Amino acid sequence: MTRRSDKGLGRSNEPTVLILTSLAAGAKHGYALSKDIEEFAGVALGPGTLYGAIARLDERGLIEPVGEDERRRPYRITLAGRRALADAVQEMHALADVGASRLGVALPTAGAWAR
């Protein structure tokens, strides 16, 4: 079995991918992130899972805190985070292509997100 690289973000339901996807639309603090992810992905991330993933992304420099509020600190995606998210989306797109072709269904074109 081929495993994804340690540096990769993983599949679409990975908390790290969901957080980066949410932050790609603008900076948010923990609660806003959790609500946004629930809205666009239908996934309710618990506080432990959410902050575990935020800590990982922060350590890897894929997101960074903004503002002075110590308790409801917003985070924003960094350039490295955008690149990592683009790689993850490409990987998911390739997988979706394979799945669609094997099922014999057409996927809508993905646009130019891979720039």
Added chain:
Amino acid sequence: MSKSRRFLRLVRCYPAHWRGRYGDELVALMEDTYGDRPIPLRQRASLLRAALAEHVRASGLSPDAGRAARVRAGSLLVLCAWGVFMVAGAAFAKYLEHWDLAVAGGARRIPADAVTAVTGAAVLAVALVATGALALAGPVARSVRSEGWGTLGRTMRAAAVLVVVALVATGAVILFAHSHAATARNGGVGTDLGVGGAWVITLLGALAACTRAAVAAAGRVELRGALLRAEATSALGVFVCMIVVLVGTATWWACVAAHAPRFLQTSLGPLGMGGSVAPPVMVGITGAMLVALLAAAVGIWRIVGALRAAR
């Protein structure tokens, strides 16, 4: 209980450095998410699991830990394993008393060489551990000067108190032992057995507290360059010494079992629980050494993997 306090109680399960960085944010998120409602059991379990994962990451044992964290975790695992070896080795040293009188001259050479190898390896391992600790002393002192003692102060104080208690207890036991006959000293009398047991507990407590303090102190230091290599080399050296100690102990046991089985069957009086050339005390000693050696091997595997990945 106020709502913040019940959230703070859960956040307290996380490592201190993690709490310092993300604790307030996590509490704020729980306030926003749950307010006055109870936290679902599933989410409590999830928080505890996440806290445990952070502890594993902080220890450097998680697969995604950095190179320095893996070397540190590996070295600390070897150090803890060496702590177990010291306890088992002390029990073995007690067992060794007067063994040479029980073995005939011609058959004495191999077990005597094994005992010499065990003693030499133990002394070398203690020297390596001391060298590793000395190498860390400077960076730890700098960290304390810049960031304060924090929780390290409490751990160090506890270790210092237990070492003093162990030293005082050792002095008292020496005085006590000199006022009794050899059979009583070796557990022939109930009160002596109790005094000996209490003394062993103080020694174990001091050893555990010192190991804990060393682990806490090492956690404050970022291992880089020469310090990283020095700690890795010390750990490798201690691991080799542990192999020598275990092989030496097993060799001595096999030789004495072959040439003087009565020594194994009757030594240590009631503590020996003899009748067999595999008395529970010796089985316990070698079993503890074997388990500790396996733990140390995991540590060495972490160190070697980290150093290889850096090439």
